Amino acid sequence: MGRGEDLSDFQRGTVVGCHLSKKSVRAIAALLNLPRSTVSNVILQWKRGGITTALPRSGRPHKLKEEDRQVLEKVARESCLPSMKALASEFQSVSGASVSYGTVRRELQAMGFLVSTYKTKGMGRGEELSDFQRGTVVGCHLCNKSVREIAALLNLPRSTVSSVILKWKRGGITTALPRSGRPHKLKEEDRQALEKVALETRLPSIKALASEFQSVSGASVSFRTVRRELQTMGFRGRVSKYGKGKGGKKVEKKPTASSQQDAMVDVSRLDLRVGHIITALQLPDSDNLYVVDVGEVSPRTVIGKLAKHIPVDQMQNRMVVLLCNLRPVTVRGMVSTAMVLCASSSDKVEILDPPGGAVPGDRIIFQGFPGEPDKELNPKKKVWEQIQADLRTDGQFVATYKGAAFEVAGKGVCKAKTMSNSEIK
Known part of the structure; x- marks a missing residue:
């Protein structure tokens, strides 16, 4: 990482990753070949609320006066509100300014807040990682943290951590390459209807479920397509034989603790x-x-x-x-x-x-x-x-x-x- 130029989100993430791994500012500066002042500045801005770099400004005039912007910045730093709308409501009650939450979001972006990560301090699962998050993973790896430790520290799946580190080792690539993939045969509204049918009905086979789905949505697809779409949603294609005796006859179940609890309401x-x-x-x-x-x-x-x-x-x-x-x-x-x-x-x-x-x-x-x-x-x-x-x-x-x-x-x-x-x- 060179000196004297603005750091990328990935580089800033690497600094934060090293900091999360309990490395001192001096050790991080030596490891990443950065000035200590730059390392200190990145860590300080991250601690203050997720700010790591000032976003470019378009030149659009501010709808808020300077004193209102100072109040907004104070509310954003000091409050622990769960959403942008709640923050906008709190700002309006404090300052008396009448602005939409869209204006509040835009002003926060102009101040340098990472609005997309405002709602949570952690890193969620199941989403594409940003360059900053990938840099954080690499930073922890450079500080000799194991894959298990990094996954626990950043609340990420171990497979994701391993993939980021492996791609970085192979040539500095950390982002996933675009995938063409097989296109879905069903539209998004049809997939939602299929998911609803699968959750609400208790049909005995995939063919029966496919037939019910076709009658509800009007889509003409094979039961194999239905099976494939359900698998991509996380459903399993096999029907459980638990509770059936020899010959496929159903065995009567004794009342369980959960069914007894359902009967007792207090x-x-x-x-x-x-x-x-x-x-x-x-x-x-x-x-x-x-x-x-x-x-x-x-x-x-x-x-x-x-x-x-x-x-x-x-x-x-x-x-x-x-x-x-x-x-x-x-x-x-x-x-x-x-x-x-x-x-x-x-x-x-x-x-x-x-x-x-x-x-x-x-x-x-x-x-x-x-x-x-x-x-x-x-x-x-x-x-x-x-x-x-x-x-x-x-x-x-x-x-x-x-x-x-x-x-x-x-x-x-x-x-x-x-x-x-x-x-x-």
């Missing part, structure tokens, strides 16, 4: 935890966005319709009770992964307060209802709806299920402030 199947709202934002159409710490590696995002009952400023920095095993849903392009529990009546709503001393991640338990919660509640079986009918506050404002209090072990019970004998939802 509050132990809910994953209720104490959460701490880090950030609360007002969204259009009376929705609120909450970023909540529940004791996990990264916070959860929650979309709720509490704006008309509770001002957003009263939700900032607040402890709440969170239902954490609902199936995630997408609302206006943002994923909601939990639900805040409230005492509710026809004209009033109050947030349930955890006991004093509770910390994010504390489990809510119920005397007389042992058991482990479901990993994810199946919405088709209406588990939450059945349990919610028995959730109420008692005469002392304590949240209960069939008389058993919402309790944090050794710390106390969860309560509403003023609402007694009210349903919880």
Whole structure:
């Protein structure tokens, strides 16, 4: 790598890879033949939020004043918001400027932020790696990290790491060459219809599935094409013979633990935890966005319709009770992964307060209802709806299920402030 010229994304990635491998600035500069000041600058910009180089500017006039741009830069560096729309909403509430999230994205690009990697600090699986990511892999390799260590450090498949290193060793090539590949015989909408048929039906053979797909979509393809398309989607082509005796006759199965659990519906199947709202934002159409710490590696995002009952400023920095095993849903392009529990009546709503001393991640338990919660509640079986009918506050404002209090072990019970004998939802 030469001195005195602007570094490419791959070279900057190599510097960051060496830094992630615990190499000092002096060691990286000697290894890559770069000035120490350049190495320090790349690492510092990467730490500040993914900036590694200033993007070229087209000369288009800025829609924001200089003081607004300074506010936007501060919000982008200091907030931990999950999407560009959430960041734009936070910026508007702080500065009072009325701009679209597209303008916010464009201004951030002009400042040098890598907007495409804004949503996550890690490197995702299943996507084509950027030059910067490939450089990071090579940087770790130059620091004598094994393939297993690099894969764990960068959250990448070992096969991907091996492929990048091998191509780099063979001649400095790290990007995948374009592939012609066999063209799909089905259009994208037909492939979506095929996937839906495969997931929703339980047909006994690939020919029966192909026939059902043709009747639904109107596409004229052979069962071999259907088999090939399903294989590219990740489906397996063989029909399992598990549960069949000799002669192909079906053997009756005994009830399993999971089927017994499905039959038993009580509050132990809910994953209720104490959460701490880090950030609360007002969204259009009376929705609120909450970023909540529940004791996990990264916070959860929650979309709720509490704006008309509770001002957003009263939700900032607040402890709440969170239902954490609902199936995630997408609302206006943002994923909601939990639900805040409230005492509710026809004209009033109050947030349930955890006991004093509770910390994010504390489990809510119920005397007389042992058991482990479901990993994810199946919405088709209406588990939450059945349990919610028995959730109420008692005469002392304590949240209960069939008389058993919402309790944090050794710390106390969860309560509403003023609402007694009210349903919880």
